[in-house]
Amino acid sequence: xxxxxRLFQILQFLRGGxxxxxxxxxxxxxxxxxxxxxxxxxxxxxxxxxxxEAGVGYIMRDGYDLPPLMFTPDEIVALVAGARMLKxxxxxxxxxxxxxxxxxxxxxxxxxxxxRVGQVSIQAIASEAPLGSWRxxxxxxxxxxxxxxxxEISYAxxxxxxxxxxxxxxxxxxxxxxxxxxxxxELRQGFRMFRLDRVIAMTExxxxxxxxxxxxxxxxxxxxxxxx
Numbered sequence: 001x002x003x004x005x006r007l008f009q010i011l012q013f014l015r016g017g018x019x020x021x022x023x024x025x026x027x028x029x030x031x032x033x034x035x036x037x038x039x040x041x042x043x044x045x046x047x048x049x050x051x052x053e054a055g056v057g058y059i060m061r062d063g064y065d066l067p068p069l070m071f072t073p074d075e076i077v078a079l080v081a082g083a084r085m086l087k088x089x090x091x092x093x094x095x096x097x098x099x100x101x102x103x104x105x106x107x108x109x110x111x112x113x114x115x116r117v118g119q120v121s122i123q124a125i126a127s128e129a130p131l132g133s134w135r136x137x138x139x140x141x142x143x144x145x146x147x148x149x150x151x152e153i154s155y156a157x158x159x160x161x162x163x164x165x166x167x168x169x170x171x172x173x174x175x176x177x178x179x180x181x182x183x184x185x186e187l188r189q190g191f192r193m194f195r196l197d198r199v200i201a202m203t204e205x206x207x208x209x210x211x212x213x214x215x216x217x218x219x220x221x222x223x224x225x226x227x228x
Contacts, residue, residue, distance in 0.1 A: 173193075
C-alpha cells in the first residue's frame with residue numbers, strides 16, 4: 001500500500017471521534033506500530049487535529065474536513081447487502097431509509113465502484129405475515145423503544161390464543177425469519193419477547209422511565225434469549 005493511501009485510511013479509521021490505538025491501526029493496515037507512529041506524526045505535522053500518544057491511542061477532534069469517504073469492493077458488497085436486507089425485512093421507515101442510502105452511495109462513488117454495486121448478487125425477499133402489516137408494527141415498536149413509551153398490545157401465541165398486556169419496549173431483534181420485540185411485561189413482571197408477526201393490535205399508553213433491573217442491559221445479562 002502506498003503511503004498516501006495508508007494516510008488516507010488512517011483518517012478514515014479516525015472518523016467520528018473514535019479512539020484507536022496504534023496497534024489496532026497496524027493490524028488493519030498490515031504494517032508495524034512504528035510505521036503508524038511515523039504516519040500519525042506526519043499527519044499532525046500537516047495540521048490534522050489528532051490527539052493522543054503511543055501506547056494510549058489516537059483521536060481526531062471534530063470539525064476537520066476529511067476527504068470524501070471511499071469504500072473497498074468488500075465494503076460495497078456489505079453495504080448493498082445490508083441495505084437490501086432492510087428493504088426486504090425492515091420496517092416501512094427502515095426500508096425507505098435503506099433505499100435513500102443506496103441512492104446517495106451510488107451518487108458519490110466513482111464509475112468502477114458504482115459498477116461493483118450493480119454486480120452485487122445478494123438479495124433479500126420477504127413475504128407479508130398473516131396477521132397484518134408487520135412492517136408498521138416494527139416501526140412503532142422501534143419508535144416506542146427509542147422514546148420510552150408503554151404499549152398495550154393484543155398478541156396471539158403459537159396456538160392462536162389472544163392475550164392483552166401492557167409492555168415497556170426495550171428494543172427489536174431480527175432472528176433471520178422474524179422480528180421480535182424485547183419488552184418488560186407489566187403483567188408477568190419480567191422480560192418477554194414477542195414475535196411482531198403475532199401482534200394483532202397496539203396502542204400507546206404513556207411514557208415510562210427505564211428502571212434498574214428492567215433495561216436491555218439487564219435482559220442481556222440475564223441471557224433471556226427465548227422468544228415468547
